Amino acid sequence: MSNDGRMQSWEDRTEIPLTLVSLLFLASYAVRVLDPGLSPQWQDFWLAVTLASWACFAVDYAVLFILSGQGLRFIKHHGLDTLVLVLPLLRPLRMVRVFNAVQKRRAEPTLTVQARVILYASLTAVLLGFAASLAVYQSERGAPGATIRTFGDAVWWCCSTLSTVGYGDVAPVTARGRVVAAGLMACGLALLGAVAGSFSSWLVQAFTREDEKVPPE
Template sequence: MSDRATAQSPPALTRWEQRAEGPLFVASLLFLLGYATRVLAPHHAEPWRGLSLVLVGVTWLLFVIDYAIRIRLSGLGHRFVRVHWLDTLVLILPLLRPLRVVKVYTAVQKRRDKPRLSLYARVMSYAGMTSLLLGFSAALAIYHLEHNAPGASIRTFGDAVWWACATLTTVGYGDVVPVTPVGRIVAAGLMACGLALLGAVTGSFSSWLIQTFRREDEKVPPAGG
């Protein structure tokens, strides 16, 4: 039911999403910049820490306004929360905004009659950029949670970046691991995201190859014809 509701989005909602996608992406980068400054800047680095907090608050307010407009234009009311669960999750945890690549991947999968490389390349490039942004976000979050924890092996931001790379690629060397409960939840989420992003890239490339070969086979006249 949710897929059908999503496919039948009102034209006004579709137009809003198309117009807001670019500005919201910029807002996501600004949110990440503000959060990074807040986490990495020394406690005495004022006014930068204060300004970063303002930047985080303002950009998150933009996400709230966008979410409210989507609810109004969708005509779904409270069902919007369930039907558009990814938008709801991203509003609660703005660091997960890169996961909106799932929407792009879904849109490409629906265009089975047009297996153009540009469409699938968009998914693969977006997934690569998403991996970088999500990995950086996870490194910031895990460093924030872990570096002062008793018995922590993640003491520097460099440790956090190394951990994020190993986790996102599902390699998991185990040389640095989170020890706090929330840190382990972040790790589990990053593992799942790594699998999803890898699936989006490999799935897009495989679909494009299969559909291209199928079209080539249809062009070849039958033997003896």
């Protein structure tokens, strides 16, 4: 079996388990951020869960690195995997792999593929928005002059930013918060573009099929 075949086989076997691990990572991080009154024992427990989840990502990355046989070129060709390893909160971005499948099947577009793009992009937006809200809330809640003081404020800010509306009533003031905001803006544009493009393509195909059903006069 070729290197690409081995990598694909590994990814097929690990995609669902790693997705569950990513949700566990997000849950453990959320508990530590949203409940600062946890006892030291529980704080240590959820921190261990977070680190164990990240270790799973590291193992996955190492296996793919070895199976690829590309050496350091793997880092260049798999930038998303590298980014997710460094910043595990971006794990939802792995779902954009479905866009690659769309590109490969562009010659034979189907409604099923387009529906998957919309589904995965929407799910990615929700998970990414939740992760960004947690990161911004953790950074901003105790900062001097901060307008994001509750998790509700963070969620509201995230919704307005991810949707590219940007009311400006609340905004991050810390350097870390602004870095998260910049990344969220870029992701918001990309995800909205993917969903809008796929939905438009679906409408065009639907109307085209209806026109084909109408008998010529």
